[in-house]
Amino acid sequence: xxxxxxxxxxxxxxxxxxxxxxxxxxxxxxxxxxxxxxxxxxxxxxxxxxxxxxxxxxxxxxxxxxxxxxxxxxxxxxxxxxxxxxxxxxxxxxxxxxxxxxxxxxxxxxxxxxxxxxxxxxxxxxxxxxxxxxxxxxxxxxxxxxxxxxxxxxxxxxxxxxxxxxxxxxxxxxxxxxxxxxxxxxxxxxxxxxxxxxxxxxxxxxxxxxxxxxxxxxxxxxxxxxxxxxxxxxxxxxxxxxxxxxxxxxxxxxxxxxxxxxxxxxxxxxxxxxxxxxxxxxxxxxxxxxxxxxxxxxxxxxxxxxxxxxxxxxxxxxxxxxxxxxxxxxxxxxxxxxxxxxxxxxxxxxxxxxxxxxxxxxx
Numbered sequence: 001x002x003x004x005x006x007x008x009x010x011x012x013x014x015x016x017x018x019x020x021x022x023x024x025x026x027x028x029x030x031x032x033x034x035x036x037x038x039x040x041x042x043x044x045x046x047x048x049x050x051x052x053x054x055x056x057x058x059x060x061x062x063x064x065x066x067x068x069x070x071x072x073x074x075x076x077x078x079x080x081x082x083x084x085x086x087x088x089x090x091x092x093x094x095x096x097x098x099x100x101x102x103x104x105x106x107x108x109x110x111x112x113x114x115x116x117x118x119x120x121x122x123x124x125x126x127x128x129x130x131x132x133x134x135x136x137x138x139x140x141x142x143x144x145x146x147x148x149x150x151x152x153x154x155x156x157x158x159x160x161x162x163x164x165x166x167x168x169x170x171x172x173x174x175x176x177x178x179x180x181x182x183x184x185x186x187x188x189x190x191x192x193x194x195x196x197x198x199x200x201x202x203x204x205x206x207x208x209x210x211x212x213x214x215x216x217x218x219x220x221x222x223x224x225x226x227x228x229x230x231x232x233x234x235x236x237x238x239x240x241x242x243x244x245x246x247x248x249x250x251x252x253x254x255x256x257x258x259x260x261x262x263x264x265x266x267x268x269x270x271x272x273x274x275x276x277x278x279x280x281x282x283x284x285x286x287x288x289x290x291x292x293x294x295x296x297x298x299x300x301x302x303x304x305x306x307x308x309x310x311x312x313x314x315x316x317x318x319x320x321x322x323x324x325x326x327x328x329x330x331x332x333x334x335x336x337x338x339x340x341x342x343x344x345x346x347x348x349x350x351x352x353x354x355x356x357x358x359x360x361x362x363x
Contacts, residue, residue, distance in 0.1 A: 025190045029140050030152045032232055035123045035275045036060040038067050039088040039144045044080040057143035057185035065115030065122045066224035068217055069184030070199055071104050074111055092149045094327040103220055108167045109199055112220040125186055126229045128193035130213035133157050141176045141198050143185030153177050162210055171210045178209040187211045192232030254351035258341035266337040270330055277355040278302050278326045278337055285346035303338040304328040
């Protein structure tokens with residue numbers, strides 16, 4: 001029947017359109033929110049003295065550096081000593097910064113952490129409300145699953161009434177694939193607003209995962225100057241415009257050649273505050289003597305400073321070894337990227353790829 005064929009064709013078109021919108025939304029959310037993601041690394045000694053370590057995801061909710069994550073990423077209260085909480089912002093390979101605990105929820109599985117003051121405002125997400133989601137709503141989760149760098153996955157809200165013994169309030173069931181390391185990560189709706197926090201998965205089932213509605217974090221969020229809103233972008237065309245605005249300005253410097261103990265300065269200038277990513281690539285050690293080859297691994301360190309930052313903290317070196325990425329937010333104005341060969345033997349050839357938002361890059 002002709003009308004059945006027409007209906008099938010329309011369904012296929014609508015399905016393709018929905019997939020395209022989801023891809024656009026996911027791309028925008030990733031671009032807009034990557035600099036708000038924190039790879040949380042925890043280590044401590046338990047009551048028996050055993051060293052314990054773990055990882056999770058957090059997300060920045062205020063310009064001051066407040067970070068929301070799951071409480072289970074941290075040790076149980078009163079059962080640990082020598083606690084260390086480090087956070088790498090925007091990338092697992094970024095500089096790890098010390099974090100402190102601001103507060104933990106007595107009900108539910110949420111905690112509020114704090115990043116250090118680095119001389120420039122942090123980039124927070126936009127916080128939404130649980131009422132923005134209904135069963136079937138598309139959602140996007142960002143985090144640091146397993147040993148991967150920051151990633152984004154999508155799915156749908158399956159149910160708003162998942163019963164959890166540890167929390168009298170209902171969690172949400174979702175088809176979004178979650179893995180160890182995603183715990184504490186933000187879950188966005190299609191408008192780029194955080195509506196939930198990733199928390200758990202059923203190991204004996206597929207596409208049976210849990211997220212905590214963002215309203216459960218309101219008590220903790222009241223301790224931070226958060227940004228609330230209904231949307232981070234309006235529609236697909238607005239999404240594309242925002243992607244163009246924030247697409248990275250990229251420039252490759254080098255190749256350079258540093259003798260042991262030498263440093264190379266790369267000047268940058270930002271028209272407005274923004275994140276600067278420095279990727280060290282194509283490192284080639286050049287040994288003075290063949291018999292020295294392999295005795296010491298290649299080692300480079302990177303420091304990204306604004307003119308207002310001191311030589312010492314809060315502008316420390318980040319060791320990247322043979323290759324890696326270092327990220328730091330800088331205020332508007334001049335800055336300097338310093339790459340230092342901290343080895344005692346090999347001379348090192350390398351290139352440095354520098355990325356910053358187009359809106360912040362001065363041409």
